[in-house]
Amino acid sequence: MIKRLQGLMLILFLVITLNGFSNALKINFNFLINKCFNSDTGKGSIKVPEGFSATIVADNVGKARHIVISPKGIVYVKSMRKINGKGIFVLKNVGANAKLTIIDTFCNYGGTGIVIKDGYLYASSDEEVFRYKLNAKDEVINPNAPEKIVTGLIEHHQHETKSIALDNVGNIYVNVGAYANSCQEHDRTKGSPGRKPCPILDSAGGIWMFKADKLNQTYGDGIRYATGLRNVVGLDWNQQTNSLFVMQHGRDQLFQNWPQYYSENDGAEFPAECMYELHKGSNCGWPYIYFNQQLNKKMLAPEYGGDGKTEGDASFQDPVIAFPGHLAPNGLLFYTGKQFPEKYKNGAFIAFHGSWNRAPLPQAGYFVVFVPFKDGKPTGKWEVFADGFSGKEVVNSTRSADHRPCGLAQGPDGSLYVTDDSKGTVFKISYTGK
Amino acid sequence: MKKNSLLVLVLLTVMVYALAQSQKPKQKTQDTPAASIERGRAIYQKECLSCHQADGGGVPHINPPLAGNTVLLNDKTKIIAVVLKGMTDRIPIDDEYYSNNMASHAYLTNQEIADVLTFARNSFGNKASVLTAAEVKVVRGVKKK
Numbered sequence: 305m306i307k308r309l310q311g312l313m314l315i316l317f318l319v320i321t322l323n324g325f326s327n328a329l330k331i332n333f334n335f336l337i338n339k340c341f342n343s344d345t346g347k348g349s350i351k352v353p354e355g356f357s358a359t360i361v362a363d364n365v366g367k368a369r370h371i372v373i374s375p376k377g378i379v380y381v382k383s384m385r386k387i388n389g390k391g392i393f394v395l396k397n398v399g400a401n402a403k404l405t406i407i408d409t410f411c412n413y414g415g416t417g418i419v420i421k422d423g424y425l426y427a428s429s430d431e432e433v434f435r436y437k438l439n440a441k442d443e444v445i446n447p448n449a450p451e452k453i454v455t456g457l458i459e460h461h462q463h464e465t466k467s468i469a470l471d472n473v474g475n476i477y478v479n480v481g482a483y484a485n486s487c488q489e490h491d492r493t494k495g496s497p498g499r500k501p502c503p504i505l506d507s508a509g510g511i512w513m514f515k516a517d518k519l520n521q522t523y524g525d526g527i528r529y530a531t532g533l534r535n536v537v538g539l540d541w542n543q544q545t546n547s548l549f550v551m552q553h554g555r556d557q558l559f560q561n562w563p564q565y566y567s568e569n570d571g572a573e574f575p576a577e578c579m580y581e582l583h584k585g586s587n588c589g590w591p592y593i594y595f596n597q598q599l600n601k602k603m604l605a606p607e608y609g610g611d612g613k614t615e616g617d618a619s620f621q622d623p624v625i626a627f628p629g630h631l632a633p634n635g636l637l638f639y640t641g642k643q644f645p646e647k648y649k650n651g652a653f654i655a656f657h658g659s660w661n662r663a664p665l666p667q668a669g670y671f672v673v674f675v676p677f678k679d680g681k682p683t684g685k686w687e688v689f690a691d692g693f694s695g696k697e698v699v700n701s702t703r704s705a706d707h708r709p710c711g712l713a714q715g716p717d718g719s720l721y722v723t724d725d726s727k728g729t730v731f732k733i734s735y736t737g738k
Numbered sequence: 739m740k741k742n743s744l745l746v747l748v749l750l751t752v753m754v755y756a757l758a759q760s761q762k763p764k765q766k767t768q769d770t771p772a773a774s775i776e777r778g779r780a781i782y783q784k785e786c787l788s789c790h791q792a793d794g795g796g797v798p799h800i801n802p803p804l805a806g807n808t809v810l811l812n813d814k815t816k817i818i819a820v821v822l823k824g825m826t827d828r829i830p831i832d833d834e835y836y837s838n839n840m841a842s843h844a845y846l847t848n849q850e851i852a853d854v855l856t857f858a859r860n861s862f863g864n865k866a867s868v869l870t871a872a873e874v875k876v877v878r879g880v881k882k883k
Contacts (some may be wrong), residue, residue: 320843384799459826461835461837462837462838462839463837464837484839490841490842491839491841492838492840492841493824493838493842494841496841540873549838553838557788562787660789660791660797660800660801661788661789663787663788663791663792664783664787700791700792700793701791701792701793701795701797702791702795702797702798703791703793703795703796703797703798703803704793726798
């Protein structure tokens with residue numbers, strides 16, 4: 305009897321406690337919603353420079369990676385994973401407000417790359433590149449029968465995404481990421497030496513160039529345009545310089561795998577995340593060197609005899625500009641619109657996905673950066689353009705970031721769009737000042 | 739009389755000392771789950787945290803989470819093998835694929851692997867039984883302290 309009474313009391317106690325908890329959570333949740341996203345106006349908590357405004361224009365757009373907007377305002381978003389069997393989302397502004405509505409989905413593969421060029425929509429899976437003809441309204445004519453442009457690219461489940469960009473003379477550039485951290489005998493293993501020459505570089509760790517209109521090309525049909533690039537996600541064709549610019553994801557684990565040479569702080573700050581301007585034959589030096597943004601020098605990688613102090617081969621290409629380590633640049637866009645103030649014209653916007661390997665220091669990134677350019681060269685330091693995507697003061701664990709910036713696109717009106725592959729959110733940043 | 743009582747005192751002291759000595763090693767070998775978890779926490783911070791994160795949540799699409807990880811919780815043999823050999827297979831974990839390779843951690847002792855797995859099995863919202871050095875030894879298949 306007593307036992308039964310005790311049991312009842314325990315249940316009663318649990319019910320009261322849980323109820324109290326859920327009430328507390330509800331209040332907290334509403335508070336958070338009010339604080340971060342005023343649902344009436346769609347205004348986010350994204351901090352942008354004075355005169356600009358940032359709004360959420362779409363949510364739940366799959367694992368939204370890269371994004372492109374047609375001249376007539378149709379938005380195409382590539383999802384990293386298929387959602388209900390579809391990997392491309394089509395969005396359009398159909399109402400009175402600025403929101404985008406998902407009007408269609410198609411494409412039977414996940415991936416990252418998506419670009420519009422000369423009446424075609426190009427999109428990539430992690431092994432192939434396809435294109436779809438657009439009609440006069442910028443709609444895909446035959447969503448179930450794309451032309452296969454490139455096939456058989458290496459996909460060894462590390463740095464597997466294939467970002468794409470096109471030039472103005474009919475070539476498409478495809479990133480093939482290296483399926484390793486630093487080409488060690490045993491990947492990501494403490495003290496394991498680097499393989500020399502690195503065998504990965506014959507078919508990955510670079511940018512390959514193919515014809516944009518030729519079917520079923522593979523390695524033998526294209527050329528290795530640039531090498532020594534560990535992994536590129538963000539890239540864009542610069543119309544001013546008429547050349548390809550890429551953002552490299554620098555190597556990981558300097559401290560974890562080489563603690564005799566690097567402090568925890570070194571491991572968090574180095575190597576730099578680098579922007580390179582590529583030309584045919586460019587070699588940026590991975591895995592043999594990495595860039596130290598504080599010394600402004602190319603350093604010999606510890607897997608190849610480096611100790612954090614020894615410089616590497618000077619013949620490798622220098623970056624255009626370097627950023628702190630591990631911030632993960634996933635989107636690059638040279639601004640050609642007329643909406644933003646003059647300072648932004650031809651400058652570079654970079655979407656940083658945010659780090660995972662700066663521990664035990666807090667993680668960093670989760671923002672969009674701007675670099676002013678003149679005549680194809682940076683004219684000043686980089687600055688944070690849009691911040692607050694993580695929704696946290698401090699991010700200690702990557703998954704606690706609310707949003708992770710990934711893709712960038714310019715709308716026909718000159719607004720800047722930013723995707724988030726964590727919640728599938730699309731942000732629109734416009735200049736409203738005078 | 740005085741001599742006798744002194745003798746008794748000496749004898750008693752010796753007996754108590756001997757008893758204490760005999761119990762000392764016994765206490766030393768006595769391990770608790772809490773002690774294993776505490777040792778495991780320190781190993782986690784040194785060996786695992788940079789990839790699997792402070793909250794055991796992993797990194798989306800890159801490094802798998804340990805929180806709620808069904809291999810970690812339900813398959814001792816497999817999770818011990820992962821720590822010993824690392825993992826480069828392209829297989830889904832709880833229906834999601836993760837890109838990065840995991841290095842071998844065979845340089846850890848059986849006890850260290852048991853401790854860190856016991857910690858992970860009882861952290862980040864996880865709750866599972868203690869994993870012992872003897873179980874690691876069986877999977878490793880060779881004698882190692």
